[in-house]
Amino acid sequence: MSKFYITTAIDYVNNVPHLGTAYEKIAADAIARFKRLQGFDTRFLMGNDEHSTNVEKAAREQGLDPIAYCDKMAEIFRGVWKRLDISYDDFIRTTEPRHIRGVQALFERIAAKGDIYKGKYEGYYCVSCERFYPEKDLIDGKCPDHKTPAKFLSEDNYFFKLSKYGPPLLEHIRANPGFIVPEIRRNEIVNVIEGGLEDISVSRSTGTWGIPLPIDASQTVYVWFDALINYITGVGYPETNGTFQRYWPADVHVIGKDITRFHCIIWPAMLMSAGVPLPRKVLGHGWVHFQGEKLSKSLGNIVSPLEIADRWGADSLRYYVLKEVPLWRDGDFTWDLFIQRYNSDLANDWGNLFTRTVSMIHRYREGKLATVEPGDGVGDVIRDALRESRAAVDRYELEGAIEAAWTIIRRANRLVEERAPWNLAKDPTKAEDLDRLLGTLAVALQHTALLLFPIMPSKAAQVWDTLRLEPGIDQARFPVDGALLRPPPTGTPLGESKPLFPRIER
Ligand code: ME8
Numbered sequence: 383m384s385k386f387y388i389t390t391a392i393d394y395v396n397n398v399p400h401l402g403t404a405y406e407k408i409a410a411d412a413i414a415r416f417k418r419l420q421g422f423d424t425r426f427l428m429g430n431d432e433h434s435t436n437v438e439k440a441a442r443e444q445g446l447d448p449i450a451y452c453d454k455m456a457e458i459f460r461g462v463w464k465r466l467d468i469s470y471d472d473f474i475r476t477t478e479p480r481h482i483r484g485v486q487a488l489f490e491r492i493a494a495k496g497d498i499y500k501g502k503y504e505g506y507y508c509v510s511c512e513r514f515y516p517e518k519d520l521i522d523g524k525c526p527d528h529k530t531p532a533k534f535l536s537e538d539n540y541f542f543k544l545s546k547y548g549p550p551l552l553e554h555i556r557a558n559p560g561f562i563v564p565e566i567r568r569n570e571i572v573n574v575i576e577g578g579l580e581d582i583s584v585s586r587s588t589g590t591w592g593i594p595l596p597i598d599a600s601q602t603v604y605v606w607f608d609a610l611i612n613y614i615t616g617v618g619y620p621e622t623n624g625t626f627q628r629y630w631p632a633d634v635h636v637i638g639k640d641i642t643r644f645h646c647i648i649w650p651a652m653l654m655s656a657g658v659p660l661p662r663k664v665l666g667h668g669w670v671h672f673q674g675e676k677l678s679k680s681l682g683n684i685v686s687p688l689e690i691a692d693r694w695g696a697d698s699l700r701y702y703v704l705k706e707v708p709l710w711r712d713g714d715f716t717w718d719l720f721i722q723r724y725n726s727d728l729a730n731d732w733g734n735l736f737t738r739t740v741s742m743i744h745r746y747r748e749g750k751l752a753t754v755e756p757g758d759g760v761g762d763v764i765r766d767a768l769r770e771s772r773a774a775v776d777r778y779e780l781e782g783a784i785e786a787a788w789t790i791i792r793r794a795n796r797l798v799e800e801r802a803p804w805n806l807a808k809d810p811t812k813a814e815d816l817d818r819l820l821g822t823l824a825v826a827l828q829h830t831a832l833l834l835f836p837i838m839p840s841k842a843a844q845v846w847d848t849l850r851l852e853p854g855i856d857q858a859r860f861p862v863d864g865a866l867l868r869p870p871p872t873g874t875p876l877g878e879s880k881p882l883f884p885r886i887e888r
Contacts, residue, residue: 484615
């Protein structure tokens with residue numbers, strides 16, 4: 383069986399998850415779920431990035447020991463991901479012994495290669511980015527991203543010979559056009575490398591909140607050097623048999639556009655130095671804004687994904703962000719558009735197809751299907767949708783996969799209008815036509831559940847179970863190309879027609 387290994391950024395835990403971090407996890411989750419449906423042996427890794435100065439500061443502000451604080455935050459993060467139905471297979475924390483061991487092993491290999499040397503770092507550092515800045519990149523002495531003053535540091539540190547890896551990195555990027563997507567990110571990275579890479583400091587001499595350097599325990603590993611390694615410690619590194627051998631290299635790292643440089647320059651250079659194969663792809667997704675503004679604490683517009691999920695369900699939040707914020711560009715969350723999408727796409731289109739189909743089968747046929755051969759060309763619409771969904775996911779266009787499901791929904795709803803089953807039901811000579819129509823609608827609905835399961839897992843499961851399909855939808859697999867799923871049973875009464883998405887009244 384082919385494998386598929388997908389990761390997200392690991393989050394800093396100085397704040398709780400917000401809409402932006404949730405978006406990334408929802409998108410990666412949908413991809414992982416699609417891959418499982420397509421029969422891949424899928425591994426989905428997430429985690430928390432704990433050795434940051436900001437995390438330590440947040441802990442101290444709460445009067446907690448950093449590790450006690452991180453334990454508490456890990457529970458909070460996991461709770462949010464559970465509520466949003468994020469189906470990670472493993473969750474790594476950078477304070478775990480398995481990670482620390484792997485970081486030290488990789489560091490030692492890089493040092494053994496002769497790529498680490500001692501030097502003096504003098505320059506600016508933004509604590510929020512956890513990154514060193516050349517003075518020329520600061521604006522009035524402030525971080526261009528966070529607009530907060532950068533700190534001047536002067537420390538004896540260990541450096542990594544990043545400069546040496548510019549040429550092989552460029553060669554790799556040119557030989558593998560799919561390595562960095564979307565293209566705009568790829569061009570950005572190529573420009574940075576062509577501008578010349580400088581060696582980077584990879585240790586800190588102040589503080590103890592971090593992983594001790596294996597070659598000098600008086601220093602800790604620079605937090606980014608530490609964090610990036612989670613992608614391999616999460617599959618067992620430094621052990622290179624078993625899980626690591628099975629899943630590495632990762633098929634895709636899903637991360638935000640602000641941190642592509644770490645993932646497309648520093649990380650692959652570290653791996654090249656250590657002789658570990660590079661990940662296949664880095665996907666630098668866009669930003670989610672809220673009501674047109676950047677999400678920021680100072681603007682006070684940090685919406686909790688839980689608030690949306692608690693009011694309108696996790697599935698409708700998942701649907702909204704995946705439909706409205708394609709991975710390759712920025713997008714916006716507004717309450718107006720959310721309510722509009724919810725009422726028109728979810729309540730009217732999909733929800734209505736579900737309730738009307740199931741209610742008619744109850745009303746006219748005591749809940750039982752007589753035949754499940756899709757007619758009226760619906761079989762072909764489904765076959766095309768299955769193909770298009772798969773192709774869209776291969777291009778990481780989740781909005782395209784949603785659209786594929788909607789071709790079935792629209793066709794089926796139109797069929798109801800055209801064939802007017804309420805009239806067929808009045809005419810005993812049309813009984814067979816009605817049976818065929820109801821069977822067609824049920825099969826259409828079944829396939830919408832399959833295609834939307836990665837996007838809206840809990841509503842898709844409701845549709846699936848109502849149609850009395852077995853085993854459960856989490857065991858379902860895409861049919862082979864050109865085929866349809868095994869249809870719902872005939873003669874077994876369907877479940878109740880409970881509304882999928884009760885309308886939101888303004
Ligand atoms: O950067 N829209 O952690 P983080 C979309 N610990 N994505 C957003 C976003 C928004 N408004 N805001 C943040 C870190 N993100 C490091 C990563 S990985 C080895 C270490 C994304 O908690 C952001 O781009 O600041 C990143 O991919 C993720 O959320 C975590 O951000």
